[in-house]
Amino acid sequence: MKIGIIGSGNVGGTLGKRWAHNGHQIVFSSRHPQSEEMKKLVAEAGANASAATIAETVKTNDLLLLATPWPATQDALKNAGNLAGKVLIDATNPLLPRLAGLEIGTTTSGAEQVASWAPGARVVKAFNTVGFNIMENPNFEGQPVLFYCGDDADAKQTVHQLISDLGFDTQDTGPLKQARLLEPFAMLWVSLAIKNGREFAFQLLKR
16 A cells, blocks of 8 residues: 655654555655655665655555644645545644643544645544554553544545554544544543653453
8 A cells, every 4th residue: 555644753754664564655755855864764664665745745645644743734734735535544633732732622623624624635533542652562461442533434444454454453433523532532641641651552341
């Protein structure tokens, strides 16, 4: 699968490297794709990875991961070009500065805002409820859970497989508006990580 990464920091870099090691073709986007930082990231990801501008990344990939800091998200999408028909995995959280809370929530969500900024994109909210260190290494005594939501069934099935292949229990929580619950849930993880450290995840128990 060909996957473009918009936002090649901790989350985008971690997922891009893991997907590249799993055999997917990864393009990391950057305003400076030839920078030493990007060369290092591509080298760590291996032979299946390359770097390009945001516009080039969007043009050549039908599946995209959005992992930008919230204040940079609207501009990143504005610079991305035509996103109509693309599967856009929204891994962002609308965090206030200094992790003081969420900028928006309860009656809408960051994911719904992203969908409005990317007309025609098939947005799926995912990879926002644990830290990048857990995405890098999800090995616990039990299987950690990652939730996702969206309005396009085919797009969600693709994201389901990408999450499952990384070793997570994969849970579809419904339509995109369920991000109104997933984003505050992410804030719970953040607050506990600040208090107790980052090496934990949530597990969904069933009977």
